[in-house]
Amino acid sequence: MIALSTVKIFGGIGSVFSQASAACGCDMRFAVYTPPEDIHGAGPHPVLYWLSGLTCTEENFIAKAGVQRIAAELGLVIVAPDTSPRGPDINGNDVPDDPDGAYDFGLGAGFYVDATEAPWSKHYNMYSYITEELPALIENEFPVDAARSGIFGHSMGGHGALTIHLKNPKKYKSCSAFAPIVAPSAVPWGEKALSNYLGADKNKWAPYDATALLRDHGGSQAHILIDQGTADQFLETELKPEIFKAAADQAGQTLTLRMQAGYDHSYYFIATFIEDHLRWHHRDLTQTA
Amino acid sequence: MIALSTVKIFGGIGSVFSQASAACGCDMRFAVYTPPEDIHGAGPHPVLYWLSGLTCTEENFIAKAGVQRIAAELGLVIVAPDTSPRGPDINGNDVPDDPDGAYDFGLGAGFYVDATEAPWSKHYNMYSYITEELPALIENEFPVDAARSGIFGHSMGGHGALTIHLKNPKKYKSCSAFAPIVAPSAVPWGEKALSNYLGADKNKWAPYDATALLRDHGGSQAHILIDQGTADQFLETELKPEIFKAAADQAGQTLTLRMQAGYDHSYYFIATFIEDHLRWHHRDLTQTA
Numbered sequence: 001m002i003a004l005s006t007v008k009i010f011g012g013i014g015s016v017f018s019q020a021s022a023a024c025g026c027d028m029r030f031a032v033y034t035p036p037e038d039i040h041g042a043g044p045h046p047v048l049y050w051l052s053g054l055t056c057t058e059e060n061f062i063a064k065a066g067v068q069r070i071a072a073e074l075g076l077v078i079v080a081p082d083t084s085p086r087g088p089d090i091n092g093n094d095v096p097d098d099p100d101g102a103y104d105f106g107l108g109a110g111f112y113v114d115a116t117e118a119p120w121s122k123h124y125n126m127y128s129y130i131t132e133e134l135p136a137l138i139e140n141e142f143p144v145d146a147a148r149s150g151i152f153g154h155s156m157g158g159h160g161a162l163t164i165h166l167k168n169p170k171k172y173k174s175c176s177a178f179a180p181i182v183a184p185s186a187v188p189w190g191e192k193a194l195s196n197y198l199g200a201d202k203n204k205w206a207p208y209d210a211t212a213l214l215r216d217h218g219g220s221q222a223h224i225l226i227d228q229g230t231a232d233q234f235l236e237t238e239l240k241p242e243i244f245k246a247a248a249d250q251a252g253q254t255l256t257l258r259m260q261a262g263y264d265h266s267y268y269f270i271a272t273f274i275e276d277h278l279r280w281h282h283r284d285l286t287q288t289a
Numbered sequence: 290m291i292a293l294s295t296v297k298i299f300g301g302i303g304s305v306f307s308q309a310s311a312a313c314g315c316d317m318r319f320a321v322y323t324p325p326e327d328i329h330g331a332g333p334h335p336v337l338y339w340l341s342g343l344t345c346t347e348e349n350f351i352a353k354a355g356v357q358r359i360a361a362e363l364g365l366v367i368v369a370p371d372t373s374p375r376g377p378d379i380n381g382n383d384v385p386d387d388p389d390g391a392y393d394f395g396l397g398a399g400f401y402v403d404a405t406e407a408p409w410s411k412h413y414n415m416y417s418y419i420t421e422e423l424p425a426l427i428e429n430e431f432p433v434d435a436a437r438s439g440i441f442g443h444s445m446g447g448h449g450a451l452t453i454h455l456k457n458p459k460k461y462k463s464c465s466a467f468a469p470i471v472a473p474s475a476v477p478w479g480e481k482a483l484s485n486y487l488g489a490d491k492n493k494w495a496p497y498d499a500t501a502l503l504r505d506h507g508g509s510q511a512h513i514l515i516d517q518g519t520a521d522q523f524l525e526t527e528l529k530p531e532i533f534k535a536a537a538d539q540a541g542q543t544l545t546l547r548m549q550a551g552y553d554h555s556y557y558f559i560a561t562f563i564e565d566h567l568r569w570h571h572r573d574l575t576q577t578a
Contacts, residue, residue: 008520009557066355066560231297268298271355 043143
């Protein structure tokens with residue numbers, strides 16, 4: 001594990017690391033924030049994993065969301081990984097460049113799945129990376145209490161957070177999302193990604209579809225929080241939170257879906273409500289500790 | 290004036306505008322944040338002008354500093370202009386590209402002066418733009434109380450804030466800075482910029498040198514706040530806040546200089562202390578209103 005950068009922020013330490021990933025077959029980057037030791041001691045602390053949206057790297061969230069202020073206050077470790085494999089083997093070699101040059105598939109668009117289709121299956125194994133390799137590394141190298149882990153994310157990363165929580169509710173005890181993709185099998189972003197990564201058989205998509213997971217396996221014990229801006233340009237075509245709300249009602253999943261009037265899909269929306277999410281997770285992880 | 294983007298953030302409105310500038314002879318961009326009307330009414334509100342550092346545009350501060358949260362709470366308008374003229378006439382036409390390709394001169398490095406030397410004098414008139422043209426536009430188009438205006442900035446923008454405040458203490462009643470260049474006549478960044486924009490005669494630099502202004506004209510009635518990280522990579526070569534502190538003591542300028550242990554030159558440092566600065570200005574502008 002190599003530290004690429006380290007800064008002091010709100011009394012704690014924000015760093016970006018690179019580590020060879022077996023799951024992805026390349027070096028993967030991730031950001032870690034650890035809260036001020038003089039306030040919260042040396043840990044172990046509760047830990048939240050943040051999954052970013054399309055086009056993002058490990059940097060967007062830590063630079064723009066204002067998360068460190070509240071993590072410093074509450075004593076939370078924050079982990080923000082990159083959104084896809086990246087590097088010299090990924091583009092143009094093992095994996096061809098996207099002929100569309102599109103932002104919604106391939107680089108920056110791993111969708112938090114383990115790809116089964118060539119050529120993606122060689123590197124695009126973000127589900128295993130996020131749920132196994134990364135937390136093992138974090139728990140080994142940082143002062144975190146694995147029994148108090150939560151997960152959250154934005155857009156494609158909200159999809160990742162919801163599916164990973166629903167499949168691993170004891171590992172990630174708390175869950176929230178900003179403007180998540182909740183039914184990837186039924187929207188253009190998801191259809192493009194899942195058909196390429198997983199093949200044409202939609203039955204294989206269900207384990208990576210939050211709405212299908214609720215339908216097929218029921219809900220979790222967590223109280224999930226979703227914030228969705230009403231001025232989000234992707235609300236009606238890609239996000240459709242009402243589909244997840246209906247499935248949650250059907251499955252008995254406790255869910256608070258807040259439609260936030262006038263907010264869009266950007267990090268300005270995330271920054272506005274990030275404090276609510278951290279307090280939500282902190283409360284859930286303290287209660288279940 | 291054209292709105293290039295508008296978002297809701299922390300209940301208020303964050304926008305980026307473009308407007309033809311007579312001073313700079315090109316379109317200039319600036320960001321404006323107005324606080325929530327349902328909390329603070331329609332104004333007029335106190336207004337703070339933020340001047341950014343080398344390489345920045347109007348975007349860095351609004352995306353990374355976390356300023357909107359506190360501006361929303363206190364009811365402040367925030368204005369963040371670009372750091373230099375920019376556009377098709379600037380690079381390669383009226384003004385040649387910097388042969389060095391350096392970050393510390395020309396594009397993104399206006400240094401908040403009115404250039405007197407060709408070819409810079411045709412466009413590089415940031416002092417007039419910031420102190421006359423921009424506030425006239427802001428006071429005409431936005432709900433601000435010009436009698437409660439303050440100015441602050443970072444690095445090159447801290448230099449801008451200090452010099453503009455000291456030359457216009459009644460117009461900008463409050464002043465603060467993060468890691469400012471305080472003595473441009475005596476450090477490499479300033480020597481490069483001022484010699485090119487203003488010529489070799491150092492007497493012409495004094496009106497744009499905060500330390501020289503204190504020496505030659507005395508201090509202001511404001512209580513200036515400066516935060517400076519001790520791990521700032523530019524502290525010893527370019528910033529040297531102790532020079533300004535000595536001049537302030539000599540001139541009777543009230544100054545609080547806080548050396549912040551372990552912080553660097555980045556927006557992570559700014560984000561950590563931005564709340565203190567907004568409260569500082571708000572208090573000063575409320576007292577003097």
